[in-house]
Amino acid sequence: MADILHIARRELKIGFRNPWAYSFLALFCTFSLGLLLIHVNNAVEGYTAVTGSMLSLILYLLPLMTLFLGSFSLTSEREDGSWQLLSTYPIGTLSFVLGKYTGLAAVLLTIVAFGYGLMGLLSGLLGMAFAADTYFLFLAFSAGLVLLFLTLALIIGSLSRNRWQALTISVAVWFFAVIGWPTFLIAGLGLLPYLWIKPALIVLTMLNPAELVRLFVVVKLGGGSVLGPEYYQWVEWISRPGGSLLFLGVCAAWVLLSILAVYWIWERGRSRG
């Protein structure tokens, strides 16, 4: 436990001395404030064009930011030789991975908190109508997105030999999960018989953190009916308070499995190296 904290603390320090973190912070703030100003006359409440475009913006920006910062942090351990140094200490690989995850998560969540803090403050000063539940939902949505994509980032970082490889894979994963997702799915699922499409779609959606979190927020914003008759039972389920728990469970499972995968990769590397 002390090891985890130690590594997390180290990660936090490195993270906040990383200029990349601040450039993303600036980017996130600029875009979210810009969006807020465009819609200064519209209430931010429920599922509307305002919340819809905020949702899209966050889906573009946060996963990319998380993938970059997360994967670079791991590759730099290798590139700087600090992992080789750490390996000589009696620190377990799991402690290392968990410490990395916790530290990076804290850095990213601080960036998100800063952005939302600014957003909340500004909307208050401008006298905008920003419903509290919508605000907190978006905060939770962004945090969820960061935590889920961070596990992906760690996997990418573990598999990449250097920073450039990590960058390439990160962009590819981001494009696949956020931009290309419907295109690939529609093309792929079109080959299946009609009755298989819906189950396949549901399983695949569970595997894509961007879609998973987006749909959760759309449903919680009250927009679940727009997903149509095929999913109304799911929507009803998620709309209830128990649905949030279920969603948290799925996310936790996601994070745990991915961290185990990262652990396995590093453990293998350690035993070989």
Next chain:
Amino acid sequence: MVAMSLVILAACGQKKYEPVAINEDVDICVVCNMQVKDDAFATQLTTKDGKNYKFDDIGCMNEWKKSNGTEQIGMDYVRDYNDKSWVEFSKASYVYDASLRTPMAYGVISFKDKAAAEAFVKEQALGTVLTAGELASHEWKQNKDMMNMDMQSGEGHMEEHSSEEGTHSEEKDM
């Protein structure tokens, strides 16, 4: 060739198109958008690739068949007027009368056998018994206008005419 047709036959033999229960929360008529009530007027069909369509009136199902054809239909079901059990469209008997109220006012109701249909006609003292085959040549007129001839009825008929023409032209487009 023979082998192929055998395969197709086998495939067809395996496939069963069971009627799907009506869910009033989400089921709407594919044609007219009205909620499908879980009542004796509900009908449904399943296409060969497994898509299920529900209708609130036999007339709406007929509209769907007119615009989409019947080749792709795996099975179509109507309901018995008395006990709401699902009956295959081709095996059911039908009663038509303009004064029968159905959700889209087509005035056609379905029965599981001819005896039940005849009993209904006898009891109500109105209506004509039709088979599924005879329904094909049925004119499917919606009762938009009751028989009482007030001063509006002439105008009403004209409007009805033009709206029917509109429907036909659209069908050609689709």
Next chain:
Amino acid sequence: MLIAQGFRPSRSTKVRAVLLAGLFIICLFFCSFNHGTIVSADTSTGVLPLQPIIDSAREGDLITLAPGAYSGPVRLDKRVTINGNGEAILLHTAKDEQAAVLITADSVRLENLKIQQNNDGEAAAVRVEADRVTLKGLVIHSAGYGILLREADSGVISDNTISWFIPTGEAPGTRGTGIDLYNSHGAVIRGNDIAYLRDGIYLENSRNTVVDQNKLTYLRYGVHCMYINGSKVTNNTGEYNITGAMVMGVTGVVVSGNSFRKQSRNVHSQGILLYDVRNSAIINNRVEGNRVGIYMQQSSDNKLQQNLVLRNYIGVQFENAEGNRFERNGFVANVIEAQATGSRDNEMNGNYWDAFGGLDLTGDGVSDLKYAINPFYQQLVAGNAAYQLFFQSPGMTFLSDMYTGGSAGWSTDSAPLMQLEAGTVSPDQAAGGQGTVMVAGWLLLFLSVITIIYLGVLRL
């Protein structure tokens, strides 16, 4: 006051008064000025049957009911006026399919009476089978239907409150319709407040009906009309229904000045649905916060003008709608503004689309770029409804933008407005919780800045 009404010189009605006090029943005949009947029941005597009172009245009588409870069912087969002054209640608790009040005589007036009807299914509180009947100021609680009109022309149904209820100690029954007209022409339905029933106002085969200023909430369909040529649906408000106004199979109808909001819970919710509607005018309506604002299918030659489409998931949706004029409507803050498939030859002109980045080089307030409605998503989900999961996914927007096949045939606004016409949108009310958001914002900002300074800047 009661008597005064009976004494009104313009009426040649007889007013007779029956007074029940305590355990004694005293009948007093006010024969002054040679007319008058006031019926009065004291609550302490329990429930008084209403039918004998009606039976003893004569054609043209005004019967004023004193406060108290009366029992039904009753049958009105002569031209009388019954006024409950808002304090008389008619109870129909017996288990039968009869209506609490059945009206079979023309020109009957039923006013300011409370009616409680405990039977569900087809049973109604008031059933009218006669012409020129007035139902006004009734407060109806029904476990089944509210008001039924059958072959009853020129009725006036105004200022009634109708809601569904579950009689104590019983399982909830089947909700009926609030006001249900069949083959009843020329009715005026105005200022009614209807809630928790199946359909609010259902009109079938009833031409030239006026549906005005009704309030419709928590219903399946607020106004549901089929085959009602020449009718007007105006100035109604609807909230939390599955669909606000369901207009089907009509010609020459006016739907104007209505406000339908927050119809978004059901997967098929809409503000206004138009199916098989021809030569009609849909003008000046406000649809806000619905799943779909206005859904138009198989409809042609209509005018849709100056409607305000606000904050819906999908603003308008056209399917096989042709030859309609769609002009000067305002679209603000809808998640998707418009979807259209199979809809050619519509004249779209001068609408305001807030998500559209228009370009006005000539400075006439009209964009020189056209606004085209991309049908990709609607086509996709029409093929397989499962793909609705992709609604407004960032990747879906990307894919739609790439799809430009056959864009010449898309529904296109040839002259979109740059600005919403002034005065059409009232500014959004504060959503509340602004303070909370601001405080939370302060707190988050403070925490993150401290963290950053402590860990990043100070380099401890």
